[in-house]
Amino acid sequence: GHDAVLKLLLAEGVDADSKDNDSRTPLSWAAENGQEAVVGQLLEKGADAKVKDKGGLTALRWAAAKKHETVMAALLEKRADIETNDVCGGTPLTWAVDSRSEAVIRLLFEKSAEVDFLFSPFVS
Structure with missing residues (x-):
């Protein structure tokens, strides 16, 4: 699955902090989707947990919004910014x-x- 493909890409030197057109990183996508193993691999390879996309959203924010507690714990261990806006x-x-x-x-x-x-x- 995703784990094997990611290992291959990282072994070939793909940047763990590469960004798409919205400035989202693989870590951001993995955090949003609750992919704990992928998040762990990316963090091991030095992915930056503080990177923001165009909307100012971090991997921690995506994980929080999607209720991925275990992913959040891993990000916080790597010093993700808990107060980022x-x-x-x-x-x-x-x-x-x-x-x-x-x-x-x-x-x-x-x-x-x-x-x-x-x-x-969400409150007007």
Whole structure:
């Protein structure tokens, strides 16, 4: 599956932080889709957990919005920015709250996410 293809590409020297037209990296896509093994391989090869796409979204933000707690834990171990803002001002915590995932919210609290936000892109 994806693991074997990724290993081959990385062995051939493909940049783990290569970007598509929206400035998304393989790590961003893997985090969004909850592909724990792929996320682990990319992080092992030095993928940058702090890279933002055109919308200011990081792999951590994608994982938070999609409720992928294990992926988030791996990203946070590699010092993903827990307080980073997207272009609308949202943080991984605001997206986790929107996704209504208690486990993801709890993980962010355990990792000292700031809770003094007043912004939510989903509240008018």
